[in-house]
Amino acid sequence: MDALVLEKKGELSLRDVALDETLGPRDVRIKLHTVGICGSDVHYYTHGGVGPFVVNAPMVLGHEASGTVIEVGSEVTTLAEGDRVCMEPGVPDPNSRATRLGKYNVDPAVRFWATPPVHGILRPTCVHPEAFTFKLPDNVSFAEAAMVEPLAVGIHAATKARVAPGDIGVVLGAGPIGLVTALSALAAGCAKVFVTDLSERKLEIAASLSQAIVPVPAKSGALKDRVMAETDGWGADVLFEASGAPAAAAGVFEPLAPGGCVVMIGGQAEPVAYDAGAAMVREARVENVFRYAHVFPRCVSMLSSGAIDVKPLITRTFGFDESVRAFEIAAEAPPADVKMQIELPQ
Missing domain, CATH: 3.90.180.10 (Medium-chain alcohol dehydrogenases, catalytic domain)
Incomplete structure (x- = not known):
C-alpha cells in the first residue's frame, strides 16, 4: 500500500x-x-x-x-x-x-x-x-x-495536576499540546489560565479560544509579574510546562503558589536546571506526563458534549x-x- x-x-x-x-x-x-x-x-x-x-x-x-x-x-x-x-x-x-x-x-x-x-x-x-x-x-x-490523541495529553496532564474548581493555571508554550492543555485545564475547573509563548500569533490564537485564557508574552519577568498581580501576590495553583524549552523549564516555580503543582509535559532533549530551593519553600508537587492512559473515552465525550472545542x-x-x-x-x-x-x- x-x-x-x-x-x-x-x-x-x-x-x-x-x-x-x-x-x-x-x-x-x-x-x-x-x-x-x-x-x-x-x-x-x-x-x-x-x-x-x-x-x-x-x-x-x-x-x-x-x-x-x-x-x-x-x-x-x-x-x-x-x-x-x-x-x-x-x-x-x-x-x-x-x-x-x-x-x-x-x-x-x-x-x-x-x-x-x-x-x-x-x-x-x-x-x-x-x-x-x-x-x-x-x-x-x-x-x-x-x-483526540493530542487532546489526551492535555486531559492526562490536567488529571495528574488534580485541578480543582476555581484554580488559577499557567501553561508554558502555545503550541498544539500547550493549547489543548489550556482547554483541558479550563474544562477540569480552572477559573483562568495564563498562556505564554514567544510567538505573538500563537498567543492571539490562544486568546481566541476562551475569555478565560490570558495571553502573556514570553519575556523576562512578564509571566510572574502578571500572575502575581492578578492573584494578590499568591501565584498559580497549577503550572504546565508544555514548551520543551530549557529556559522555560528552569523557571517553572517562579509564578507558582505555595503548595502548587507543576506538571512537566514538554520533552527535554537534555537535563534542565531545577531550582530545588524554590520548589522546597513552596512545598511544590511535581508531576510528569508520558503520553496518557485511560482518557480517550473522556476526550471523545467532551468533544461530543461541547465541553472542549x-x-x-x-x-x-x-x-x-x-x-x-x-x-x-x-x-x-x-x-x-x-x-x-x-x-x-x-
Whole structure:
C-alpha cells in the first residue's frame, strides 16, 4: 500500500510499502480518514530521532488518526463494520506489570505508532486492537477525532495536576499540546489560565479560544509579574510546562503558589536546571506526563458534549498526495498554524 515513509533524516517519500497485517480475533481493520501531523513526527523528519528513539530504517509516519472500521475479528463485540472511530496509538503488553497496575502508558514494551521500529498510519488501512479503538458519536467529525490523541495529553496532564474548581493555571508554550492543555485545564475547573509563548500569533490564537485564557508574552519577568498581580501576590495553583524549552523549564516555580503543582509535559532533549530551593519553600508537587492512559473515552465525550472545542486548532488540511509538502511546511513551523492534518482518499 502507498504510505508516507521517512527514509532517513530529512528524506520523505510517498511510496508503496509492504505491510502484512493479519486480523486477529479481537482486532479491527480500519480505513484511515484523517491523520494529524505531530511535533514528534516532524522531529523524526528533521532530526532522525526523538530522545532515545532513533530511526535506523525506513518508517511510516503518523499516529493521530481517525477512520472507519471495514472488517472485524471473530471475537469483536463493541465495534462493527461502518463504525467511525479514533484510535489510541500505543498498545502495551497486556501481561506486563505496568499494564496490570493500570499504568500501561509507561510499559517499556508498549508498541506506539511511528515510534521506531513501529510503523505509523499515514497509509490507507491499519489493523488495531478493539480495546484501543473508540467509536465516535455522530456529532464528532473525523478531523476532531484525529485531535483526540493530542487532546489526551492535555486531559492526562490536567488529571495528574488534580485541578480543582476555581484554580488559577499557567501553561508554558502555545503550541498544539500547550493549547489543548489550556482547554483541558479550563474544562477540569480552572477559573483562568495564563498562556505564554514567544510567538505573538500563537498567543492571539490562544486568546481566541476562551475569555478565560490570558495571553502573556514570553519575556523576562512578564509571566510572574502578571500572575502575581492578578492573584494578590499568591501565584498559580497549577503550572504546565508544555514548551520543551530549557529556559522555560528552569523557571517553572517562579509564578507558582505555595503548595502548587507543576506538571512537566514538554520533552527535554537534555537535563534542565531545577531550582530545588524554590520548589522546597513552596512545598511544590511535581508531576510528569508520558503520553496518557485511560482518557480517550473522556476526550471523545467532551468533544461530543461541547465541553472542549478543538476545531479552532485545526488550521490547515492537506490531501494525502501532498503529504511530503505538508511535512516540509510543518518543519518550517509557520506561526499562524497550530495543527495540520492530512486527509486520505476515501
